[in-house]
Amino acid sequence: MQTRTRFAPSPTGYLHIGGLRTALYNWLIAKKNNGSFVLRIEDTDRSRFVPGAIENLIKIFKIFGLEPDEGPVLNEKEEIVEKGDNGPYIQSKKLDVYREAAKQLVKNGHAYYCFCSSEELELNKAEQIKNGEAPRYNRRCRDLDNREAQKRIEAGELYVIRLKVPLQGKIKFNDLIRGEVEFDYSLLDDQVLLKSDGWPTYHLAVVVDDHHMKITHVLRAEEWLPSTPKHIYLYRAFGWELPQFGHLPLLLNPDRSKLSKRHADVAVEDYLKKGYLIETIINFIALLGWNPGTDQEIFSLQELIREFSIEKIQKAGAVLDVKKLDWLNSCYIKKKNLDELTSLILPFLKESNLTDNITDEKLLLKIKKIVALSQDRLKRLNEIGEIASMFFNPKLDYSSDLLVWKNETKDSVIKNLENIKKLIKTINNRDFDKQHLNEKIVDLTAEAGNGPILWPLRVALSGEKNSPPPLEIADILGKDETLLRINKAVGKLK
RNA sequence: GGCGCCUUCGUCUAACGGUUAGGACUCCAGGUUUUCAACCUGGCAACAAGGGUUCGACUCCCUUAGGCGCUACCA
Numbered sequence: 001m002q003t004r005t006r007f008a009p010s011p012t013g014y015l016h017i018g019g020l021r022t023a024l025y026n027w028l029i030a031k032k033n034n035g036s037f038v039l040r041i042e043d044t045d046r047s048r049f050v051p052g053a054i055e056n057l058i059k060i061f062k063i064f065g066l067e068p069d070e071g072p073v074l075n076e077k078e079e080i081v082e083k084g085d086n087g088p089y090i091q092s093k094k095l096d097v098y099r100e101a102a103k104q105l106v107k108n109g110h111a112y113y114c115f116c117s118s119e120e121l122e123l124n125k126a127e128q129i130k131n132g133e134a135p136r137y138n139r140r141c142r143d144l145d146n147r148e149a150q151k152r153i154e155a156g157e158l159y160v161i162r163l164k165v166p167l168q169g170k171i172k173f174n175d176l177i178r179g180e181v182e183f184d185y186s187l188l189d190d191q192v193l194l195k196s197d198g199w200p201t202y203h204l205a206v207v208v209d210d211h212h213m214k215i216t217h218v219l220r221a222e223e224w225l226p227s228t229p230k231h232i233y234l235y236r237a238f239g240w241e242l243p244q245f246g247h248l249p250l251l252l253n254p255d256r257s258k259l260s261k262r263h264a265d266v267a268v269e270d271y272l273k274k275g276y277l278i279e280t281i282i283n284f285i286a287l288l289g290w291n292p293g294t295d296q297e298i299f300s301l302q303e304l305i306r307e308f309s310i311e312k313i314q315k316a317g318a319v320l321d322v323k324k325l326d327w328l329n330s331c332y333i334k335k336k337n338l339d340e341l342t343s344l345i346l347p348f349l350k351e352s353n354l355t356d357n358i359t360d361e362k363l364l365l366k367i368k369k370i371v372a373l374s375q376d377r378l379k380r381l382n383e384i385g386e387i388a389s390m391f392f393n394p395k396l397d398y399s400s401d402l403l404v405w406k407n408e409t410k411d412s413v414i415k416n417l418e419n420i421k422k423l424i425k426t427i428n429n430r431d432f433d434k435q436h437l438n439e440k441i442v443d444l445t446a447e448a449g450n451g452p453i454l455w456p457l458r459v460a461l462s463g464e465k466n467s468p469p470p471l472e473i474a475d476i477l478g479k480d481e482t483l484l485r486i487n488k489a490v491g492k493l494k
Numbered sequence: 495g496g497c498g499c500c501u502u503c504g505u506c507u508a509a510c511g512g513u514u515a516g517g518a519c520u521c522c523a524g525g526u527u528u529u530c531a532a533c534c535u536g537g538c539a540a541c542a543a544g545g546g547u548u549c550g551a552c553u554c555c556c557u558u559a560g561g562c563g564c565u566a567c568c569a
Contacts, residue, residue: 010569045568118567125566134496135565160567178499187497187565195567202569226498226564249500256561284506287518291507295517314507317562321505324519334532376532405528445528454528466530 003035004216007068008206010042011053014267015060017320018221018251018259021285025248026219027066028286028308038213039071041090042206044199054080054090060268064278065301070213086213091205098200101208101238102161102193106146110237111193113149113159114141136189137162161194163203163230163237171229176217176246177313183229191230203227207234210243219246219310222317246310249289250317264320275348275381277336280329288318298331326379333378342371345384352385366391369476373468387468391476396463396485400492405455410493413456417490419444420457424483432482434475441471460489 005026009019030037039061043049058074061067070084080090088094105111116124116137125135141149142164153159166185175181193204200208210218225247235242253263265271271281283299291314292307299307333341342364349367367388374387389395403413423440424432445453458470461477474482 008569012569042569048568114567121567129495132495162567175499181498183498189565192567197567199567201567206569221563222499223563223569247499250562252562254505258562287506289506293508295508297506297518316500318507319505321519324506327519330532377530449528451528456528458529462529464530468530470528 001216002214003030003033004038004214005030005035005219006038006040006210006213006215008040008042008209008220009057010045010048011050011057012048013050013053013056014269015057016259016266017268017271017281017285018266020060020064020268020281021251021288022219022221022248023061023066024064024282024285024304025290025308025313026217027068028304029217029219029310030069031305032308035216036069037066038084038086038215039068039089040209040213041072041092042202043090043092044202044205046197046199063272064282089213091200091209095199097212098204098208099194099198102200102204105163105193105234105237106161108237110164110233111161112142112144112164112190113153114162114190114192115144115149115152115157115159116140117158134187139190142190158196160192160196162190163193163234165190165230165233171232173228173232173242173245175225175228176219176244176310177249178225178247178315181225181228183226185229185233188229188233191227193234203230203234207231207238207240211235211238211240215243217246217310218243219248222247222250246313249314251288252317252319254319254321256317256319259320264322273382275378275383276325276329277332277344277381280325280332283332284325284328288320289314297328330379333381334376336375338368338372338375341375342368345371345374345381348381348384349388351382352388366476373472373476377468390462390464390467390473394463394485396488398459398463398465398492400489402465403456403459403489403493405451408452412452414490414493416444416448416453417456417460417486417493420453421483421486424479424486427479429479432475432479434471437471437474456489457486460486 007019007023007026009015009023027037029035039058041054041057043054054072055074055078058072058080067073068083070086071082071089072080073083075081082089091098102111106113114137121137124138128135141162149159165188169185170182171185172180172182191203192201194200228245228247232242251259253259255263257263259266265274268281279300282301282304286299286304286308287297290308290312293312336344346367370388370391371384374384377387378384400410404410405413408416420441423444424437427436427440441453454470458467458473459465461470461473461482462468467473477485
């Protein structure tokens with residue numbers, strides 16, 4: 001049987017980083033087994049629907065290279081269209097299917113109409129809590145006569161359809177990740193399957209769709225584990241074959257609570273905005289809850305397909321450590337070739353308002369040099385502004401004391417800077433680069449030492465205590481600007 | 495409260511009864527560098543607790559504790 005996995009988000013705005021991991025794992029399993037990965041949109045809660053969220057979801061999967069084999073995609077006009085033969089893949093488009101399914105369950109005795117109002121339910125719940133009981137539906141309508149129910153419906157009464165879970169017995173199933181799990185039927189609630197507005201709840205829709213879409217592996221977050229017995233009961237009630245279930249460990253905040261906005265970034269977009277590379281994010285989340293059992297830390301998508309296995313998925317939740325994310329990102333940044341890195345960095349440069357007209361050839365060359373200089377220093381692309389500001393928008397408001405190296409005096413610093421100036425002037429504009437500069441400056445440092453020469457030069461050019469090497473900066477600055485900044489330094493000292 | 499899941503360095507994790515409990519990130523120290531970063535070398539740091547089973551338990555069983563999740567006409 002062909003392996004078919006799916007990811008089924010709700011279009012409530014952004015994509016959660018944990019959701020991306022769930023999607024990745026599902027995608028990997030499909031690819032590894034030459035199967036299909038299905039994207040399905042679970043938009044049965046109208047109140048939480050966010051316009052544009054589906055489009056956004058589709059785009060993100062495209063960006064990450066996790067495009068579904070079936071599901072909604074965007075056409076040239078950016079409209080949502082369906083791809084695949086097992087649709088519709090957007091639940092709101094097939095409400096009649098769920099209604100039909102719910103009615104079928106009523107007919108075969110596995111579900112029933114319920115006319116209790118939400119006020120009634122609230123009251124009932126409050127009382128149960130007061131009495132220290134587990135809050136549950138009191139099953140008032142469970143044994144209502146079918147003909148009477150029919151009459152009330154025709155009279156226009158609002159109703160829901162509830163699952164008629166067995167009063168006793170146990171349900172056991174084998175979770176792909178957790179092994180054998182057992183629940184007691186008597187503790188299960190008579191879950192609403194069809195809401196009074198005629199829309200299905202998650203529990204109904206997920207079962208109907210996973211069956212219709214021929215899903216073989218349901219890999220989802222751990223929070224769904226407690227409702228799996230209801231789902232399994234539904235499969236049985238319909239007489240359908242069960243898929244395999246696997247419940248993934250949660251992503252956690254540093255305090256080990258469920259990952260939330262208050263503690264960390266949760267939206268995938270947030271990570272992109274900070275300048276984490278696609279490869280980094282994929283690699284990182286793959287390893288949060290799974291590992292191949294070797295010491296390998298860096299994985300391409302292709303390697304992940306090869307190595308991934310459900311057996312090695314972790315049971316316990318995983319804290320998302322930003323420091324390690326940064327480290328991984330720096331690894332990928334170092335591996336990029338200059339052109340690609342430059343084009344990735346351009347948007348971040350624009351964002352820091354340092355430069356806008358990047359069509360200029362000369363400017364692009366300058367930017368490339370800055371990128372080259374930054375490549376080993378960046379943990380995130382959005383850090384580029386800090387380094388680039390030295391070139392585009394220098395503050396140079398350092399105190400003159402900073403120019404003085406160790407035991408040197410201001411006078412000797414002035415002398416050294418003047419010497420550097422003289423030497424720079426002997427280089428013609430066209431030849432002004434770090435190699436030529438280095439050839440010349442060697443004589444100076446040989447005589448006076450590295451520190452007394454290079455330290456004041458560096459401060460003069462960068463204005464900072466810490467910065468990239470001075471000759472690198474000078475190279476990018478060019479001869480005129482370099483001389484200008486040295487003059488400024490000398491002026492400060494006088 | 496009830497039910498369920500989980501538990502190896504601070505974090506991500508390896509170990510599938512016999513290891514000085516390994517790796518990575520972080521942190522610290524040294525080296526390199528005029529400075530910073532990067533890089534190199536080294537170091538600190540863990541089997542939640544208590545019972546069993548066994549010649550031998552991180553590994554198997556039980557109990558306890560703690561953490562988390564679910565307990566909606568939300569997913």
